[in-house]
Amino acid sequence: MIDNFSDRLVKNPKIVNANPELREWHTVTYHTRMPGLKWGRTLWVAMKAGGPFQYTGLEMRDAHWDLKISPEVFDEVTQELINAMDDFKVPEREKAEVLAAFGAEKVTAGSQPGAVNWRRWRRAGRDPDTGLNPGTAERAAKMVT
Numbered sequence: 001m002i003d004n005f006s007d008r009l010v011k012n013p014k015i016v017n018a019n020p021e022l023r024e025w026h027t028v029t030y031h032t033r034m035p036g037l038k039w040g041r042t043l044w045v046a047m048k049a050g051g052p053f054q055y056t057g058l059e060m061r062d063a064h065w066d067l068k069i070s071p072e073v074f075d076e077v078t079q080e081l082i083n084a085m086d087d088f089k090v091p092e093r094e095k096a097e098v099l100a101a102f103g104a105e106k107v108t109a110g111s112q113p114g115a116v117n118w119r120r121w122r123r124a125g126r127d128p129d130t131g132l133n134p135g136t137a138e139r140a141a142k143m144v145t
């Protein structure tokens with residue numbers, strides 16, 4: 001199902017052409033990163049379905065921030081998830097559970113106006129370039145000299 005879903009996104013012009021970042025990923029980057037992404041998505045759904053497999057990858061905000069996903073693109077991806085589940089005749093109850101878990105991430109996976117700037121909030125006070133806490137770089141420099 002995740003295979004079908006992921007391959008559908010690469011063929012959907014509303015997703016591929018939504019912005020330069022998504023176009024780059026779905027026309028070039030996917031050649032090398034799609035297998036790992038399919039594995040990460042499978043673990044995420046398995047975890048949301050109650051395990052026992054656990055998702056251990058990046059947080060949704062961090063995995064998607066640079067892709068500048070709009071709410072409209074998120075909705076288009078959700079429709080492709082529905083199409084993929086229908087292809088595999090996923091029962092209505094399980095389908096509703098997956099869609100509820102997926103929908104709950106709409107704010108965290110998106111990074112357009114209205115998305116909570118959680119990633120930047122968490123980095124408040126950190127060096128914008130290194131992401132390190134104040135003084136960490138200096139302490140690290142002292143350790144190597």
Ligand code: HEM
Pocket residue numbers: 009015022025029033037040041044056057058059060063064067069073074077101102103105106109
């Ligand atoms: C609830 C919604 C979503 C879930 C659960 C999800 C899940 C994931 C996971 C598990 C990863 C891999 C993270 C890692 O590398 O550790 C990922 C990355 C990615 N997701 Fe999503 N995703 C969601 C929404 C979206 C949407 C709406 C798009 C828009 C097309 C999208 C496109 C991508 C892309 C292109 C990557 C690969 C980034 C890379 O190469 O590192 N995702 N997603």
